[in-house]
Amino acid sequence: MSQVELRRRPSRTVPATVVALVLLVVTAAITVASVSRLLDGTWPTWALDPAGSVARQTWGSAVVVTTGAVLLVVGVVLLLAAVLPGRRSGISVAYTVENAEASEVVITPRGVARLAAAAADEVDGVERVDVSASKGAVRVVVSTSLREDVDAVSAAVQQSVQSRLDVLGTGPVCQVETRVRVKES
Template identity: 65%
Template sequence: MSATQLRRRPSRGVPATLVALIVLAVSVLATTAAVTRLASSDWPSWATGPARAVAQQSWGATPVIAAAVVGVVLGVVLLLAALVPGRRSGVPVDLSVTNAEVSEVVITQRGVARLAAAAADEVDGVESVDVSVSTRLVRVEVVTASRSDVESVRSAVQASVEDRLDVLGSGPVCEVRTRVRSRES
């Protein structure tokens, strides 16, 4: 199994949509101008006016420099969006798969939260469970009706969740913090 953490690449939907819309708009305008030129043997005025204004600018003009800076910043942002890996999306599971040359089994953070919630829910005295998972921490919040056994419920939930998550690998997936509140009677 590889020593590197599994990282997913986020969909990058917003940058991809923006680039696609800009390319589509430029393509529609260029096609419309070309068809108009072929049909009437003259470029449309909406295309020649801006083209003339751009042609009259010098390289050192403020609008040209501003457009260049905006283009460079936008290009760097889109390049970083494509190259920088996203946040960790799964926890590696120490499981060997037969009939596989190279395999890596992972469980999502949502799956870890569900496993932790199921383990906590099985403990006697637990009425409700709320679990949140980050890359390094599993937070388990439990509500119990018992006021006197809060510490014993907390230790039982802590042990149950840690035992359940230890099954995923050779050691703890991440730190488990448990908090127990007693329900007001």
């Protein structure tokens, strides 16, 4: 069995929303024009004018060629958005699964941030923790009311978070950046 890289696909909500809104508008316009035709026996003028201008175009006209090119580009972009996988959204963890031929364990950046926040919160003197994580770095901002021990708190938070992440095996993938804010009393 070959080793498969774990990939999580993004939700692709923007292309899906654009396509859905365009289809909704076109369908609503066609429905309103059809109901008007059924009730009055004639097509509404707002539907006839664009239809007449489209009917007067030739295949080689600039409007038809430009519209076709734009629709082609939009179609290719939407097709690629649906088919191509998204970028990796997890951080690999050095953990092996027993009884598996090939395995990869990953943790989301949000999970890494929660682990870092828990490690920083255990340090004495820390009153509040704000953590953000990306694939390359973990940024920890802690608040403390200890004015004279700011450097000691910063070093302790750095050590605590780094040791917690080292247990995961993420190693140098996650660089830890620590800032300490002193709360005014």
